[in-house]
Every structure is written in C-alpha cells, then in structure tokens.
Amino acid sequence: MECGGIPPLSLVPSDHPATLLAMAAATSVKDALRSPEPRESILVQGWVRTRRDSKAFSFIELNDGSSLKNLQIIANDTLPNYSDVQHLATGSSIAVRGRLAASQGKGQSWEVIAEELTIVGRADETYPLQKKGHTPEFLREIAHLRPRSNLFGSVFRVRNRLAYAIHTFFQERGFVYVHTPIITGSDAEGAGELFRVTTIDAKSPPRTADGQIDYAQDFFGRSAYLTVSGQLQVEAFACALSKVYTFGPTFRAENSNTSRHANEFWMIEPEMAFCDLGCNMDTAEELVKYLITDIRSNCPDEIELFGKFVDKELMARLDFVLDRPFQRISYTEAVELLLKSAQKFEFPVEYGANLQSEHERWLTEKHFRCPVTVFNYPKEIKPFYMRLNDDGKTVTAMDVLVPGIGEIVGGSQREERLDVLEANMQRHGLDPADYKWYLDLRRYGTVPHSGFGLGFERMLMFVTGVSNIRDVIPFARTPGSAEF
C-alpha cells in the first residue's frame, strides 16, 4: 500500500443517467499520471479543482484524492454537452472517458482528451473552496470539505500511510496486535479526567440512601468510562504473548485548549515482557525513526508540499533526526543542564518538579537540537505503576521529546514486584483491592516488562510539520467543539 489509493467504483445508483459510471473499473488519477505509455481508452472520475477555457476547448484539472497531483482533462467544444462543461464550477464531480495522451503543454506529461464527459454532481458558486490558498483556520470550519484541499488531502493520505507503517513495524518484529477495551471500569489510571459512559436517565437517576447517584444500578453495574489508556489491560497480554501493542482511540475529558491536545485521539501502546527501560527506549527510538523513514520515502509529494507551504524547515529536520542518534539523559542530568544554562526561564528549574514546556523545548530545540529521551524521573511526579529504581527516589519513566512538539512518547518499565507495587498504590492513595486482576499479573509468574504510549496525532504532526492537532484529525473533538 502506498500513500494514497482508492478502490475502483463498483456500486452505482441504478437510476443514475451517467452511462460512463456503469463501465469497467476506472483508473485513478495517480495511476493515470504514472502510466508508462499512451492509452486509447481510459475512464477517470473525480472532482473539478479548476477549469480554464481556451478557444475551442476547456482545460479541467481533475482530482480524485489518489494523489496530490491533478490530471488535466481536455474537453473539446465538439462534446455534445460542451455548453454545460463550460459552466462546470470548482467542486463538481465528473466522469470522463477518453484518450490518455502526451500533453502538448508544459507542466504535465499526460492528459486525457475527453470523448465523453458526464457531469455527476454539480457544485455551484457557493462552493467555499477556491483554487487559491486558504488558511487552516478557515478550512477547519468546513471540515467536511477540507479533505478536498491539497493540504488536507495530503495530511490524510499521510495519516493513512503512518497507520500502515506502525502496523508494519510491529508485525515485522513479532508483536501481536491486541484490541483493548474502549469502555473501562478503571477510574484511577492517573492519566487524566474521564468521560463517563452511562445509560442512567439524567432527569431521574437512581439514588443511594445518602442521596448520591447509584451507579451500581447503571448499565454495567458500576461506574464505567471511556478509556484513557489501554496500558493496564495490554500488560495482561504482554504477560502471555510477550510482545504486544494496541492502536486505537483514547479519550480524555481534560479541558485542554492547546494546539497539541484533543479529547479524542489515537495512541499506540506497545508492551514487552522481559524488557527493561533500556530495551524500552531502544524500541521507542527505533519506532520513531522507522516511521519518519517510511513516510519520507513513501509520501514524497506530500512531504514536499508540507516543506513548501507548512514548514520550510521540515525536510531538514526530518533528515537531521534520521542522521543522528537520539540524545539520552536522566532527569537529574537534565535538571543540572537546565540549571547551568544561561537561559532565563519563566518558571524556575528545580529538582523534584515536572519539567515545564519551556524546559523541554530548550533541551530538544536549543541545547541538543534533536530528539531527547529523558529517563528516571522522581517517583513523586509519576504514576503508581512505574518501577521503583534502586535509589528509592526515582522511577523508570521515560519521555521522548521532539523539537516543535514536545512530548511524543511517554513510557516506563512497569513495577513487577508485588509488594513494591502495592506500596506504590498506597502512596498514591489507591486501594490495591480495586486492582486485583492487575496485581494477579505480579502474583502469578511476574516478569520485568516495559511499554510506552506514542501519540499518533503528535507523530503525524511531527512528520508533516502541521502545528495544530485539529488539522491532523478528520473531525477533531476539542472542548466545546464536536460539530461534525
């Protein structure tokens, strides 16, 4: 599979007047453009990007989403419906049967001389997309039409390829894809606010004796939520199938209003048995590099577009990341570096506190100027499941920071010692009784194991240079916004 690709049209409304649509499978614009030779007969279908009239014919730029490039159609005035063709507006859908021939003009090698042109669906002058550039903010308001733009068509072809590359990476390495549940009963995973899933009537909920809503009478007989992470569940599968990963949607009810947060996003969570923190960091870094390499070589047109119109530094940065090993630095060393730096920070650097965004940016953008993996954080600022180091002060957390985005990967070696894990839970105010099944993994044949979460959209932002997460999700869900 390559960056784009659409299946041939096989289902056609029976009452449709277009005879062309009933013909054999159409050729995609992408395939037409890379044809090795002229073709006597070809059928192409798509949407009109723009049209220009010449003396005795009309130029139509046709795009079907299979490629960034358009296919030029020559519609001669001998076509019986030429007067209609001359009024074809941007956005209209057409089917064209004709001859694929070498172009007489510059700028494209092939063009289609139309012998029959069917107008499938008109678009009138209110069609909001112009052939000139639009701001991403405007296109965001027409999220249902923006995939027809060059920028968003490219983003979503790359999104497709990135998902494919993620599966390829893990499948080639013997990982098993596990579908962890979307609905979860864990309400204290420490990964943020949760969306409640309920069938209780909001107007007259069942009450307990003390007046609280009685969720024991809810659909699942308990409180249930949309998942904030498949990690706890996937650990169970790692402790059986050894190397596993999840790749699915994740939901956080945080009121985050930033360019890097959405309330519904996709996450990749590998989990590996018999794997310590070093092995974990190796895997995360190898994955990030693999994905960049894959997109770089399989979506060249799209990357070129992003480099031209989205982020001029994109290609240099991607190559730079590929050429160099990731920097690894412990939290303690990072704090020392930050304290020694002459840089003035808005927030003070101090051991024991979380690194601020500006601190992370300094490390990855100013100091090392490449991705940085920070590991061994103070236990106080990390969740209960991370493995306690021998120093008794730090846990085996690791974050991969990349320039321009910040944290793209967060992970750790998990605490595999039952007694230490129970103590961690108590320190975090959690009741081990609520995690019986999770503790069983340590009770029966426990093994050292590690894993991490890679934000799918953040990775996509990194490889495309697109700076707002809303622009790499088909229909973004953010606070106050779920229109489409």
Add this chain to the structure above:
RNA sequence: UCCUGAGUAGCUCAGUGGUAGAGCGGUCGGCUGUUAACCGAUUGGUCGUAGGUUCGAGUCCUACCUCAGGAGCCA
C-alpha cells in the same frame, strides 16, 4: 481553566469618533495549449452578539460568544 491577541464582503485584510473600502473569488464578456492564466465590466456587508457613552460608534466602555497563540494537564 488562566494570560495575550483577534473577529469588517465567500476568502485575506485596510479602515487613526464624521458617506463601508481593496485584492482575490463569483458572475458576464473578450482573448488565449492554459498552469493560482491574462484583459474589461459587474456582484458583493446585521462591521461576532447584547447593552452603554456620544449630536454621531466599525472605531470608545462593559459583558458574553467564537477563533488563534502561550500556560497547566498529557500523548
């Protein structure tokens, strides 16, 4: 949620308390193997919403809404 900024034509924006503007787009015509074509004409407005100050508000004040950038939370 907090801080900062913005909201004027379909889009991008100008408009310094006194007649609502430009470029692009759209439409019509011309020209032309064109390439974000070109030339001419034309179309286009609840100035985010609601109040207030003023003889007079797009412009000043207040509240709210929306968007953007930054912060926190994190992926």
